Amino acid sequence: MRELASAFNDKKAQIRVLIGERTRVLAVIAHDLRTYLARLRLRAEFIDDPDQQARAVRDIDEMTALINDTLLADRDSAPPSHPERVTVAQALAEIVDAHRELDEAVTLAPVPDDLAIAATPLSLHRILDNFIANGVRHGNAVAISAHATGETVDIVVEDDGPGVPVDGLASLGIPFQRFDPSRSRETGGAGLGLAIVRALAERDHAEVFFGQGAPGGLRVKIRYARVED
Template structure:
């Protein structure tokens, strides 16, 4: 059921549903119009036939003896047409005439239901002249799907006629359903072809936008198809080019500033060596060393950003395990709890290793040890790093992601670092479509590196 719903939400499914809905509505409108027109045409045809027949019966009655009248009426009456003779035209009393006509119809061999013969108080007689100058008075009975006629036979006798055939539900022939099915099939095929012609460029655009959002190198989209699709592809290509230029310019500027700052810092440090006051000299040199470390870290970050790493498929379990083993060989207390047997993921592995290394380094430095685990989630996966340190207060958990921010209580200057580790980690995770968040762990800080979706 979920697959059907997903298909109906797609461009092809919605296009087919709209086409079939339009076909259904048009056929329903056509059917009702056709049925009304057909009923009107049939009623007019039968009216002309009954009028001609009534005129013939009146002429016959006029030429025979009165004792033959009952036999003539018996021979001409049918299940839907009734004739009777009166000494008055009765047309002045419309409702009374309808009551008599109703009684005559109920005497027929196939009488209609009495509930269908409803008296119409708004019906009015109309006078018309037919062949041979015969004057006929006609009463339209819409509720009966029929009419009434009064024809003078002579000065003392009138022939009354009523026709009534309540409408039945007319079902279309099998050819109508066959034609409808063929039309629906052709519309479905055309909809699939059109939707695919429109959908394929959109799928490429979606995939390219997703890859671009994860920092991957994306080939320019082919500008083909309808004008709207070509303009969309061209706009995406221009946006991609502008983004690449913007990132390159920003990275180049950061590298230039960091590189240019190294010279004056070195010069100031040499001059600081000649300060006579030892305490002032040490503080001055310590501040300059800190500035130099910040500049070197920024320059290294800019170099890494400018380096283009290709995106490829890796096994996250293997990647994290190898990193933890390397750090453990350096004497760090790092443990890893793997996820499923194999977790394939398309990423830039060196960048992801750097982000995870920064987080593990912080956990070991400020919490004594790092416990790394891989947890599968509905919307992706989480690489969780927990420590046993003092943690970070809730109001500072977002602030520590700002560049060069260090908390005085637990992240002081003497423990090392310049405050770029978490900032770099978040930048790398966001370039992969994920994010980094800080939570309170069981015994310390819990850092969650979230990656959306698991690609195979």
């Protein structure tokens, strides 16, 4: 049994190395492609047909977004983070209000006014936007809460969708790994969405945990360092 466990751990380590190498190679390619896409976008602005111009610009923007995602998934190519004191109640309220304006069923449990974390504001918004959008896409409603646990603060995003089997939770957040292989970019892209979210969180020294929600949906917990007044 001990030899089997050792072999299993070795295989996991090999997989991590292979994924890391693949991500770095793609990041190098993506960096060069981004320059050419920027030139193409400028040229697309001169297309006479408005409809064709809009389509060309949209396609280029989508390719650029995919490339930026690839670069961000490679931590060495990601821009530096700038964590600062963020009031949790205010930040969550702003994010939830933005989604409610889109008629999305997002609820926020009461959060103490003095609860604060160390985070990069834009990264926090992108992380939560991603999880909320994922929850709304695969379920009907999303519930958000936050509470302190000693020197840390847990922000929890839980949806009422079909969830993910226990044996599939470990693959969430791994670059280019998707629970549902049939997803397109609009519903999962190249498997980078959750990997980027995890990378953004880790750059702010936060942790992301995936689990099963009470009604069977997906439960995500983002743990940040708590900032005292």
